[in-house]
Amino acid sequence: MSQEIILITGSSGQLGTVLTKKLQKKYGVDNVIASDLRYDRDFNGQFEVLDVSNFEAIKAIVLKYKITQIYHLAAILSANGEKAPLNTWDINMKTFFNVLEVSRLYNIKKVFFPSSIAVFGNNVERLNTPQSSNLTPTTVYGISKAAGENWGNYYYEKYGLDVRSLRYPGVIGYQSLPGGGTTDYAVDIFHKAVNNQKFECFLNASTMLPMIYMDDAIRATLELMEAPKEKITVRTSYNIAGCSFNPKQLATAIKEIHPNFEITYKPDFRQDIANSWPMSIDDSDAKKDWDWQPKFDLKLMTDVMLRNLELKYN
Numbered sequence: 001m002s003q004e005i006i007l008i009t010g011s012s013g014q015l016g017t018v019l020t021k022k023l024q025k026k027y028g029v030d031n032v033i034a035s036d037l038r039y040d041r042d043f044n045g046q047f048e049v050l051d052v053s054n055f056e057a058i059k060a061i062v063l064k065y066k067i068t069q070i071y072h073l074a075a076i077l078s079a080n081g082e083k084a085p086l087n088t089w090d091i092n093m094k095t096f097f098n099v100l101e102v103s104r105l106y107n108i109k110k111v112f113f114p115s116s117i118a119v120f121g122n123n124v125e126r127l128n129t130p131q132s133s134n135l136t137p138t139t140v141y142g143i144s145k146a147a148g149e150n151w152g153n154y155y156y157e158k159y160g161l162d163v164r165s166l167r168y169p170g171v172i173g174y175q176s177l178p179g180g181g182t183t184d185y186a187v188d189i190f191h192k193a194v195n196n197q198k199f200e201c202f203l204n205a206s207t208m209l210p211m212i213y214m215d216d217a218i219r220a221t222l223e224l225m226e227a228p229k230e231k232i233t234v235r236t237s238y239n240i241a242g243c244s245f246n247p248k249q250l251a252t253a254i255k256e257i258h259p260n261f262e263i264t265y266k267p268d269f270r271q272d273i274a275n276s277w278p279m280s281i282d283d284s285d286a287k288k289d290w291d292w293q294p295k296f297d298l299k300l301m302t303d304v305m306l307r308n309l310e311l312k313y314n
C-alpha cells in the first residue's frame with residue numbers, strides 16, 4: 001500500500017483539533033498536514049497557514065507535499081452564518097469547489113466533506129429523520145451543505161473522485177470549543193458546570209436535537225473513509241446518529257454529578273434554527289453499509305465530559 005499524505009483544512013476547529021491527532025497517529029506525524037487561516041503556536045506536527053478560498057494556495061500545498069487525501073473541515077457554521085448570509089455562501093462554496101477541483105486535477109484519491117443535520121428543514125419527519133428526506137434547509141450553512149453534498153456526488157459520478165461525507169449531528173467534546181453553531185450550548189454547559197457557574201441556555205428546555213460524542217464522531221469519520229469503495233452506496237452524505245436529548249435532560253444528567261448546577265433558559269434567534277432541525281436521525285444506511293454503531297449515550301457522554309474537564313480546569 002502506498003503512503004497516504006493527508007491535508008486537513010480547518011484543522012484548528014472543534015472537530016479538526018481532535019481529528020488531526022487521530023490521523024497523525026494513524027498515518028504518522030510527518031504525513032499529516034494541518035492547515036488553517038492562522039498559525040497555531042501550540043500545534044505539534046506539520047502546519048501550513050492556508051486560506052482555502054485561494055485556489056493557487058491550496059494547489060501549492062497539494063503539490064509541495066504530494067497530498068493523496070483531503071479532509072475539508074473549514075466552514076462557517078449555522079448561527080454565525082446567518083449574520084452574513086452571502087459571505088457564508090461564498091466561503092463555504094468557494095472553499096469546497098477549490099478542494100474538488102484541486103482533487104480532480106492533481107489525482108487526490110479521497111476527499112472527506114462534513115455535512116450536517118442542518119441540511120434538513122421543516123418539511124421532514126422530525127423523529128428518526130430518514131436518509132432520503134427532501135432537503136429544504138433553513139440556514140445558509142444548511143443550504144451550502146446540501147449543495148456541497150450534491151457537488152460531491154457530481155464529482156464522483158462525472159470524474160470518479162472518491163468523495164465521502166457524513167451529516168454530523170451537534171458534536172460534543174472536551175478537547176476543543178465549537179464556534180458559531182446552534183448546538184454549541186451542549187458543549188458550553190459542561191464548561192460552566194465544572195467551573196460552578198450558572199448556565200443560561202439559548203434554547204428552551206424541551207428543544208431536542210441529535211448530538212454525538214466526539215469519539216463517536218471521529219470513529220464514524222475514519223470508518224467511513226476506510227470502508228471499501230464498493231460498500232459506499234450513499235454518495236451525497238450519510239445520516240449518522242449518536243444520542244438525542246434536550247437541554248433539560250442534559251442539565252438533569254449533569255446534576256447527577258454536580259447537584260448544585262443551575263440552568264436558566266433565554267431562547268434567541270438560534271431557537272428558530274433548532275426548531276427546523278430533526279430531533280433524531282435514522283442512520284440505518286450507515287449501519288448497513290459500513291457497520292456504523294454509536295457507543296456513547298447521554299449518561300456515558302456526560303460522565304466522560306465532566307471527568308475530563310475537571311482534569312483540565314483543576
Ligand code: AKB
Pocket residue numbers: 077078079115116117118141168169170171178180181182183184
Ligand atoms: C451547528 O450547530 O451549526 C453545527 C451542526 C449541527 O452542523 N454543530
